[in-house]
Amino acid sequence: MVAMTGVVGVTHNEEQLKELLLYRRVAWRIVPLAIVCFLFSYFDRINISFAKAQMQAELGLSDAAYGLAASMFFIGYVLFEVPSAVGLKKYGAPAWICRIMISWGLATAALMFAYTQYTLYFLRFLIGVMEAGFGPAILFYLACWFPKKYLARINGLWFLAVPLAGAVGAPVAGLILDKLNGFLGLAGWHWLFLLSGLPCVLLGLIVLWKLDRDIQSARWLSSDEKAILQRNLEQDGSKRTAAAHGSLWKVLLTREVALFALIYFSIKLAAYGLNFWMPHLIEQSGIKEPTWVGVLTSLPYVVACIGMVLVTRCSDRSGDRKSWLLACMLASAAGYFLACLFSGNSLVMMLALVLATAGSFIAIPVFWTIPQSTFSGLAIASGTAAINSLGQLSGMVAPVWVGYINDLTGQTWMGMLSIAPLLLLSAGLIARYVRNPQPA
Numbered sequence: 001m002v003a004m005t006g007v008v009g010v011t012h013n014e015e016q017l018k019e020l021l022l023y024r025r026v027a028w029r030i031v032p033l034a035i036v037c038f039l040f041s042y043f044d045r046i047n048i049s050f051a052k053a054q055m056q057a058e059l060g061l062s063d064a065a066y067g068l069a070a071s072m073f074f075i076g077y078v079l080f081e082v083p084s085a086v087g088l089k090k091y092g093a094p095a096w097i098c099r100i101m102i103s104w105g106l107a108t109a110a111l112m113f114a115y116t117q118y119t120l121y122f123l124r125f126l127i128g129v130m131e132a133g134f135g136p137a138i139l140f141y142l143a144c145w146f147p148k149k150y151l152a153r154i155n156g157l158w159f160l161a162v163p164l165a166g167a168v169g170a171p172v173a174g175l176i177l178d179k180l181n182g183f184l185g186l187a188g189w190h191w192l193f194l195l196s197g198l199p200c201v202l203l204g205l206i207v208l209w210k211l212d213r214d215i216q217s218a219r220w221l222s223s224d225e226k227a228i229l230q231r232n233l234e235q236d237g238s239k240r241t242a243a244a245h246g247s248l249w250k251v252l253l254t255r256e257v258a259l260f261a262l263i264y265f266s267i268k269l270a271a272y273g274l275n276f277w278m279p280h281l282i283e284q285s286g287i288k289e290p291t292w293v294g295v296l297t298s299l300p301y302v303v304a305c306i307g308m309v310l311v312t313r314c315s316d317r318s319g320d321r322k323s324w325l326l327a328c329m330l331a332s333a334a335g336y337f338l339a340c341l342f343s344g345n346s347l348v349m350m351l352a353l354v355l356a357t358a359g360s361f362i363a364i365p366v367f368w369t370i371p372q373s374t375f376s377g378l379a380i381a382s383g384t385a386a387i388n389s390l391g392q393l394s395g396m397v398a399p400v401w402v403g404y405i406n407d408l409t410g411q412t413w414m415g416m417l418s419i420a421p422l423l424l425l426s427a428g429l430i431a432r433y434v435r436n437p438q439p440a
Contacts, residue, residue: 067403076128084133105200166301174294332359
């Protein structure tokens with residue numbers, strides 16, 4: 001009997017190892033490409049921040065006008081997010097992601113023809129329209145391959161693209177603005193939009209070629225491997241509860257969604273405030289060369305990438321989401337205060353920007369573990385969708401808010417400083433009302 005138990009145990013371990021190696025193989029085929037695509041997606045949202053100085057000089061934009069141009073992307077994105085899901089269902093994820101990437105890449109490249117503030121507004125809005133649905137399409141595609149026991153860590157890897165977009169994109173943008181300014185009669189900011197848009201067209205075609213529509217159409221998998229992947233997804237489906245059939249509007253009106261939406265709004269507001277105004281703040285501290293502005297802008301994002309990996313692992317190990325989230329919010333608020341108060345001291349300001357950026361970006365994956373554990377059944381989908389939709393409104397608010405306050409006060413750092421009190425308010429809400437998820 002003991003010998004039989006041992007044989008069963010060995011067989012079980014062999015099956016687990018086989019499954020783990022299979023999912024590792026699937027991940028290597030899908031995830032790196034998904035990260036690169038998301039990196040370009042996020043960079044094309046924020047590349048206007050690096051072009052700001054040259055664009056303002058050529059187009060005569062005020063800070064408020066620049067802020068409105070930056071926010072126009074999110075207006076188009078939010079308005080067309082739901083309609084984009086129709087195409088995803090009809091054509092399948094790879095084909096629809098390909099369409100999205102080609103169209104937003106061409107729209108981004110077309111920004112080089114923005115010779116007035118109004119054409120700039122229109123093209124930024126158009127990029128948002130074309131990119132709408134990209135994030136949900138990728139997340140949907142990942143969920144079609146990975147069961148819940150692997151999906152969390154896969155999503156976590158995908159989120160790394162957000163700070164990576166700043167870490168990699170900032171120095172590259174600085175070099176383009178500096179070295180290609182005047183090349184072939186084009187300004188540096190023309191080249192920046194052209195060279196950040198056209199690669200997306202190529203990536204879209206690679207997605208269509210590399211990614212299979214579903215498990216069954218994957219020729220690189222054996223029949224047994226397809227059966228394992230399909231069985232795990234079906235087991236996940238059988239475990240879903242039939243309870244919590246509430247509509248999106250019913251879930252939206254709950255206290256939990258309102259609380260989480262406000263907290264997430266403030267996190268994203270802080271992140272987008274840094275995305276759109278950090279290069280400007282660095283320039284105002286006395287560093288004028290675009291290459292150095294790009295390099296220094298990348299440093300806070302590099303630290304955020306490292307911190308995201310370390311902190312999320314610590315959070316998973318301890319199960320204490322609330323304390324880590326609270327620490328991130330307080331760190332971000334402190335960084336904002338110090339960066340603005342010492343805006344004339346490049347060294348202190350850079351250290352403060354590192355603190356603010358790390359706090360803001362690390363907070364994102366830590367935050368999402370709480371709503372996902374708070375809701376149950378179908379309320380997970382509707383609740384998180386409501387929180388994410390409201391949180392994305394910060395992308396419209398942050399650029400305009402900061403730009404308007406800068407113009408109103410005549411101080412280039414006052415708009416950024418105004419974000420810090422909202423972070424402190426959200427930290428208070430976390431301390432008072434948020435509870436740690438119960439262990440599974």
